[in-house]
Amino acid sequence: MNIENYYAARKNIFERFNESSTITKIVFSFLMACITGLMAQIIIPLPWTPVPITAQTLAVLCSGLFLGKKYGCLSQIMYIVLGIAFIPWFGGMTGGIETVLGSTGGYFVGFLIASYFIGYITEKYTDARNFTRMFAVIGVANFALIYIPGLLGLALWFYLTQGTVLGVVELLMMGLIPFVFGDLVKIAITAGVSKVCLPKE
Template sequence: MNVNFDRYYSARKNVFERIQDSSTATKVLMSFMMACFTGIMAQIIIPLPWTPVPITAQTFAVLCSGLFLGKKYGCLSQILYVVLGIAFIPWFGGMTGGLETFLGSTGGFFIGFIIASYFIGTITEKYAKARNFTRMAAVIGIANFALIYIPGLAGLALWFYFAQGTTLGIVELLMMGLVPFIMGDIVKILGAASVSKVFLPKD
């Protein structure tokens, strides 16, 4: 049994180091693949009747991008997701795309994706001991509920003001952009923390 665990730990470390030591071209390709994964996960969607912001699974891909690709290329994957989605690939939620979608009710969340991926990647690269389940769940929780939701809610409030001509109260804003998503986000946070525990080396 010990031998099997030793092989597992060794293989896990080797794969992680290969990703870190791969060429720039390979890392850019992996960033594009992660952008594609984000686009695929964005199609798992549950619309809500009282808010223009739907529940999607794309946040899980965002959180994992920093874990696997680090701050620079994890961040790049989300930049590619946003830029290519604006330019010509309809892979935002509900197979949408274009500048109009980016400037819509969910535009702030796209910005949060880039920031969150960079933050998670920074912690993952710099602090190996933070890759265990408990610490990484805390890191990912901060990224999710602060770094994604702060720009996301700000963008939603601005969009509502310019689209409807009225200002959302704080309770209305939270009910439209945060509260309905908390339970699903907790599941995604725990899932991403589990990915870190299983696949990332701790030394």
């Protein structure tokens, strides 16, 4: 396959998804929810924090990239709702409302916001689909849109369960700093996927 055929195939796949039926898009959203659940099982517990390192944020970031704002966000709604209802596919094969209301609950909120934001930028600005710009977009989604609600939720959970208020440094050590390097790798992978897989016109 020469480069022109590759560009044409990439554009054709992207357009076929956008022109597909609502049912097809919902099916793809469910598949992305399943991928998020599978990625959540790649987990590294940390002894000083209830928030583990997982691979699920890679799926969250890719959901907006591939499915757009509406269906990328829908995939994460499905992931959360089905995980609460009956599928134990949160980190460590857990599920139920208690997980969402626990130490990582704020991050779930961030998943919805981040997937929508990435999908919005991907759909609206074709010139943002290169590596550098998408790295910046995904970086904002990851470190602001996921971590702000995530840290707020963690602080609230700690106060309600332990009766004390976490200091800023303690909160960052529990909910942000240990994850920065891995997140930069995930952001780079997602930005690379955008450069390779998404049409630029």
